[in-house]
Amino acid sequence: MMAWWRKSKPGGAANDERPLETAQAAERLLRRLEWTVVRRLDGLLQGDYRTLMRGAGLDLADLREYQLHDDVRHIDWNVTARLQQPHVRVFTEDREMAAWFVLDLSRSVDFGSGTRAKREISQGFVGVLARLLTRHGNRVGALVYGTELEAVLPPRGGRPQVLQLLHRMARRVPEARGTKAQKGMTRLAELLRSAAAMMPRRSMVFVVSDFLSEPGWEKPLGHLVQRHEVVAVRLFDPLERELPDLGLVPLTDAETGEQMWVDTHDAGFRRRFARIAAEREARLREALARAGVDTLELSTDDDLVDAVVRFADMRRRRVRHGRAAAAMA
Structure with a gap:
């Protein structure tokens, strides 16, 4: 199988912040999100937050x-x-569902070609959505995956739970490059099976991942859909779809750590890269559609307000579809 190559980011070493510092960072992040994103959404959504958690059933x-x-x-x-x-x-x-965030924080989400990595856009989206939900009486929980399932946060309500979630995401830092723990691809199927086992009641489930994983995750995702309302939040970076002409650059496989030099000045190489990327995109979208999940694509250059509004619109369409289907039954 062809490796999925991406540009190495300098300074990708592990974060050595102490727990107190990560807690303070989580507080700063949440406060910033509340002022810059949540307040804007209050006007755009016009108080209609119910669609965020309404099931189609x-x-x-x-x-x-x-x-x-x-x-x-x-x-x-x-x-x-x-x-x-x-x-x-x-x-x-269905209004009494808890919301679970199934978080893939493996090494590949640390990639970003611009000012933000996929990990940062994931933290922002999760923080905003969790805060919106808890403000309106919902409970949120999370499963955090790095090289394995590393933490489970049972569903709770309130702002402290959102802080705990952001704190746990900030503490989840990749191992140093080349360590044994980083060899091999993400095992998303393992994470999804764990999620199914830990959610006894019907829930709203957000699978937040770039879906760069070992094969075999489609079936566990389909099983999760049979019991829960599932949304796939697919993280990506524009550079993963098309390479610009950067000359000779070192690329690193974000999952396995393998490195190689490539000449991006070669137009033929860029065309092959774009073709392989397009084929992978098509396979991934087809797999998510077969599993029966709603999919929100989240780019590292996305505006968080726009992303949440897109999600709310998607949920409204789902609710309308569910009502129409029930009326025709």
């Missing part, structure tokens, strides 16, 4: 006589014909 709660304000799509025609009086179906929506 609707359970039949009751039948009652049709009233003028009712949606005609909810009329139960069998009951109407039997009773000779229009009746509508009343549904109970």
Whole structure:
């Protein structure tokens, strides 16, 4: 299998911050997100945060006589014909779900060709969404994966839980280059199987990963979808899709640590790189679609406000689709 090469970032050594320092960094990050992102979202979402946690599954709660304000799509025609009086179906929506963040923080998420790495955009998105959810009474939890499943945060509510989550993400730092722990690809299937085993109740699950992994994660993801409402938050960097003309540069495989020099001045090499990247993109999107998950693509040059608004729009479409499907059932 061809390795997935990417440019080495200087200064990629492990972060040696002490726990107190990482806790202070988490507080600073959350405060900045609250002022620069959450406050902007308050106006853009106009208080409609319910769609962030509404499941598509609707359970039949009751039948009652049709009233003028009712949606005609909810009329139960069998009951109407039997009773000779229009009746509508009343549904109970899934609202009591906890939100879980299944976090891939393996070495490849430290890559970024611009000012931010995939890890930073992951922290920002998770921090904003967790804060939005906890502000409205929801509970959030997390599974943190580096070279293996390294931490589990049970679902809790409140701002302290968001701080704990960001603190744990900041503490998860890759080992030094070339160590034994970094050899081999991410085992995303192992993380997804662990997630399924640790979530006994129906939940909202965000799988936040760049999906650079050993094969075989599609089936565990599909199993997770059977029980939970799952969103794949796919992290990527524009340089992973197309290489500019940079001349002779050292590239490092972000998962295995292998290094090589390539001549990006060679137009043929850049075309082959773009073709392989496009093929991988197509396979990944097809695999996520087969698993039945909603997918939010999150680039290192994305604006977090735009990303959360896109997610909210995606959830609204899902809710409308669920209602239409229930009405036609």
